[in-house]
Amino acid sequence: MGMNLLAFFFFGALVIYLAILVMLAVFWRKSKGKTTEKMNIFDYPVTLLVPFRNEKSQLPKLLESLEKLTYPSLQVILIDDDSEDGGAEYVESWIKGKSYSHFLMVQSQEQGKKGAIEQGVVLSNGYIILTTDADCVLPTDWVENMLQPFNDPKVQMVAGPVMSEDRKSNFNQFQQIEWSSILLMTNFFFQINKPIMCSAANMGYRKEAFQHLGGYQGNSEQRSGDDSFLLEKMVRAFGHHAIHYFTDKKVLVRTKAQKSWSLFLAQRARWISKWNQHQSMENAFGAVVTAGFSLASLLSPLLLLGSGWMPLLFLLYWVLKLGVEYVVMNKVLEGYEIKAPFLSFIYASFCHPCFVIVVALSSFFGKFKWKGR
Known part of the structure; x- marks a missing residue:
């Protein structure tokens, strides 16, 4: 018995x-059937913020990706969060060598990613703020596609899918499978109008909305959560209809696969550790x-x-x-x-x-x- x-x-x-x-x-499958009305907005000022810390080895691939972005009215601000590996010097040298007027590298005046982003927002000249991470690679037309939902004036925030890079090993493919489960869960909660998570590696919002919410005020002491806490504040202030989530491959951002189990476990544990800080x-x-x-x-x-x-x-x-x-x-x-x-x-x-x-x-x-x- x-x-x-x-x-x-x-x-x-x-x-x-x-x-x-x-x-x-x-x-x-239902989300794949949804399409966003396409409308070109080539005079829409946009600022892309990329905070980085001790990621010099990732910067060449990142900068190559940023250089290929096709959106004309784009400002790119790279914010150094007190790097100790020469990354800031590398970025400064790269920008001078290219003579790009729309690229800017600044030193964060606050410690932590949230402080770096808030400083970037203050310095930005775009109406729309996009964010990604230093270990990511973006599609060339990523900006144009991320802007499409903002054609609707009610939309205040947009988020998209993230997937680790392709590498032929069981561990790296495990990471991709695990990412697929995260995307399934993320999409489900968006579909039922209860969004609970997204990734700052693939995110955008109206600058005015960010400032209206006071940025990260209220959770700035949390080391992580620059994405999920901001999402929660956006939903409370503007409602779930103001948030748009993409599953389309045209906005897929690729991120670096973790090199070891210990790093992968530490990353995910850091993410999960803030679950009880949310109000939902x-x-x-x-x-x-x-x-x-x-x-x-x-x-x-x-x-x-x-x-x-x-x-x-x-x-x-x-x-x-x-x-x-x-x-x-x-x-x-x-x-x-x-x-x-x-x-x-x-x-x-x-x-x-x-x-x-x-x-x-x-x-x-x-x-x-x-x-x-």
């Missing part, structure tokens, strides 16, 4: 998990549900302790889990022209529950250092 209850528990959790995946896939229940709900399903998967080997059909039920549990994950998440990756082999999904399906639990524990008990701080 005890093992029967155990089997019922695991398969009950699995059915709910798979139903959620299917639901996320349905909303993802959806943040807490998403974190708890994800951790709960991951824990169920980690405990599923208990089925092997039973006799008769129990070992077969264990096998069925993982076959169903892997099969639905592959169908749903591979569809997201294919939409961005990413080909992840089935073996990578097997690797991810088994590793991800452990990864989630370790990240959750680290977010509660870990001490984070990021970029030397």
Whole structure:
């Protein structure tokens, strides 16, 4: 009787998990059917802010990407957040060598990314502020496409998808699969008008709206959250209809894949550590549900302790889990022209529950250092 209850528990959790995946896939497909009315706005002043700290090795690829952006009325401000690796000097030398009048490098007067962005906004001459990170590569027509939703005067903020770069290893493909799950969740909450997360690596907002909200006032003491906290303030002030989320590949921003598990875990734990600082229940709900399903998967080997059909039920549990994950998440990756082999999904399906639990524990008990701080 005890093992029967155990089997019922695991398969009950699995059915709910798979139903959620299917639901996320349905909303993802629905978002693909939405289009934004295209209208060229070639005289619309735009400022792109790129804060950076100790990322000299990433700067050549970043600057090459920024140099190829095709939008004419664009100001680019790179804000040095007290780099110690010569990155600021490298950017200054690059700008002087190119003689670009629309590129500007400034030293942040405040410590931290939020302070750097606030300074960039003050110095900007654009009506629209776009932001990205120093380890990113942008499509050449990214600015034009990010501007389209602002044709609607009600739209105050726009966010888009982020995906790690392509590298042929199980670890790097694991990161891409994990990114696909983040995109599915992000899109779902936007679709149900309860946006809870986005990425500052691919984001834009009206300068006037940012100033009206007082920038990061109220959460400036938090090291991270320059994206999600600002999103929360925007939704409270202007409503969910004022926020637009893209899933289109034409605005996909590529970010650097983490080089090691320790760096990847530290990054995700830092992100998750602020979940209880948000005022919406959806943040807490998403974190708890994800951790709960991951824990169920980690405990599923208990089925092997039973006799008769129990070992077969264990096998069925993982076959169903892997099969639905592959169908749903591979569809997201294919939409961005990413080909992840089935073996990578097997690797991810088994590793991800452990990864989630370790990240959750680290977010509660870990001490984070990021970029030397």
